[in-house]
Amino acid sequence: MVVYAGQGDPERTLALLWRTTGEGVKRRGPKPALTVDAILEAAIAVADESGLDGLSMRAVGERLGKTAMALYTYVPTKRELIDLMYDHAHADLIPDLPGGWRQAVETWSLALHERYLRHPWLLQVSHARPVLGPHEQTVLEKLLEVLPDVAVRATVNSLFSLVRGSARTIAEGQGAAADTGTSDQEWWAARSRLMNDLVPDFAERFPRSANMPPAEWDKAAREAFTGGLNLLLDGLENQTGRRDH
Amino acid sequence: MVVYAGQGDPERTLALLWRTTGEGVKRRGPKPALTVDAILEAAIAVADESGLDGLSMRAVGERLGKTAMALYTYVPTKRELIDLMYDHAHADLIPDLPGGWRQAVETWSLALHERYLRHPWLLQVSHARPVLGPHEQTVLEKLLEVLPDVAVRATVNSLFSLVRGSARTIAEGQGAAADTGTSDQEWWAARSRLMNDLVPDFAERFPRSANMPPAEWDKAAREAFTGGLNLLLDGLENQTGRRDH
DNA sequence: TCTTACTCCTTACGGCATAAGCTATTCTTT
DNA sequence: AAAGAATAGCTTATGCCGTAAGGAGTAAGA
Incomplete structure (x- = not known):
């Protein structure tokens, strides 16, 4: 809930x-x-x-x-x-941000990501409306300080979504592992076996999903995070570059 | 919860x-x-x-x-x-996707976004590990069918994060409005007044946050979504373009 | 017909947030 | 110093929740 x-x-x-x-x-x-x-x-x-x-x-x-x-x-x-x-839990979160805006945004994102992983329950608190506390406000303010002046709202929204979404994936994988006492591999193996029995035509119906094996989730999720971040920052640089680069 | x-x-x-x-x-x-x-x-x-x-x-x-x-x-x-x-709730979600991959991904994202808004509780179900049901699997499969063959995992992860994150923002705004019976404007006005009293130096401490007024949240959040999507797809096109465009 | 498997009910248990009201403590006023 | 007022933090109770246990009725197979 x-x-x-x-x-x-x-x-x-x-x-x-x-x-x-x-x-x-x-x-x-x-x-x-x-x-x-x-x-x-x-x-x-x-x-x-x-x-x-x-x-x-x-x-x-x-x-x-x-x-x-x-x-x-x-x-x-x-x-x-x-x-x-x-x-x-958002206190003392953001370190001094490095010079270039791109590096600064990366640093900010990683710091927030890490904090979410340290306190995974943060991801379960949904701010229907902002809490407006001093520490969370500081986090936002620091981001606004370094963000280029293009599509600010979209960027802020996307960054939060990306960081929270990725952290959620990782945290929940870890949480599930801890809760059930089964590792990702074990869990996945058990499911595969069951799916093979119950839905033998899975690979035919979902060829592409079947071709995307889970690998090590934790690692894959982290890479997906940095990868997604890069995509986003590329897009932003694209829009910014024409102005102040 | x-x-x-x-x-x-x-x-x-x-x-x-x-x-x-x-x-x-x-x-x-x-x-x-x-x-x-x-x-x-x-x-x-x-x-x-x-x-x-x-x-x-x-x-x-x-x-x-x-x-x-x-x-x-x-x-x-x-x-x-x-x-x-x-x-x-994921049944019959994805329509026929149009030709170009970029349009197809946009259509997919909008359809999922819309579904989340129709059933906001979906956003409260966190898949610690995937549910692996037929309908959700179909949603994923359809995306994989149209996605270019670059940074697939990062793209999938980012898209889901972005769609879910944006939908969450909008849904929660609406939910809060419905729950408390106060519109966004009313709520914000009340908070501003209180903040003025309690934290008179807010604008000095958080100049940039103070300069980003809430406007109409619903509309702003939707624009932030499409804006973020565009950023992401720009980034992806950047990486893809050199190969198959 | 009798057995067996099944549906669906009532009851009960322990856990939850929190309202209400009580007692004990400490400051303020006399 | 004594009386009054305000506060902390306890016990008790209410009405939710998920669901375990067990029992009564129903329909198919033997």
Whole structure:
């Protein structure tokens, strides 16, 4: 399932995202035993380990030695928690980008790609509408800084699609392997055998698909990513070149 | 949340996908009151209306005048049901593709894009490993038939990423609008106002993001899609042209 | 006719997010 | 110092979910 982001109470969420909640102000009542950041880190740890499906308020609370309900003092709902996790996981993402725009865009894409692979659950958070958190905003801003001034929206959209799509393919392959305990080879072998029995005319009906063996998925997917990126940047260079190259 | 596909009992799932279950054979016991296809259509109707989150076995059963448990006679688990829905929704998708490869790829992409928008929940089904159903396989095969023989894997991967990514953006915008009852304009206006209050220095910190207003999202996202597609195809033509053009 | 295989129901279980309400804690005001 | 107010974080409860278990009825084969 997909968790839709950015649909909670906007004011509360934005305030949490940008941490505009009065920090130094003295407040009554018992000292808070937790902080939003501690919760975020626990939640991210849970999600890294068990995916977004394993992310329950109970699980996060347990990791902090609290009950699920204790979290609701800090975070209005699970939705907002995920929004916060999402933005938090985009912190300190983009390194200094090298000179030429093409190299810079490549570096940016690889950094984002890598981050997605480190936190695969990020790919399961669908931003129905942008979360508008500071860290994600920074990621976008850095890209805009280096992008040539041609077809900006199309390029941004395509880059995000490409990076997310490729990362998804890789992450899901890995996740499936981990979940089921069967490697890609084993899984594929088992399926081939079954398909041979069940659909003996497969190769006739789908000759081209049959001719495209899976190889090592992980590697193939990575190559497909850089290959696709190159295609896209070629296309962009093509349009740009006539102006400022 | 994301539903992971292709992880149930492979034999049962594949048999259901390819309908190799003995159809004409006489079976004992009461006549089945349902068929897998009827369940699929009901389930797809539910998902179209309420998304994958609203898809519960109870809801599907109710639509058919049955209980949730009645479905388990036909479908082993909800997971496999979703696999079957996924493949079913890819039926009769690709029209006859026009002559030139570039036009053919464009037509293919648009058809897939459109299908995703008709059944947005498709985008929430992540194929950890391919479902390997007949209809999805046909979609892939048709693309392979027209694709030039260059960087095939990268191109296929990129095209799927681009189509899915763009469709996701559009679908989620629409979904959010429907869910929250606020239009894009209203939503954006509200956020802008809040951001102005909470983060008054936004425009200084993120000048380029601030300069990229949201416009009409739906339209912008569609243009970004065709624009990205053109970039990609330019890149591909660049590599192909030297050979067979 | 009796057995067997099958459909489809009711019931039940454990897990989920979270609403409601309670208690204990700590600051502010008197 | 005492009283009041606001807050943290607990327990409990509600209504969802997927689905396991088991039972009742039905139709084909022996």
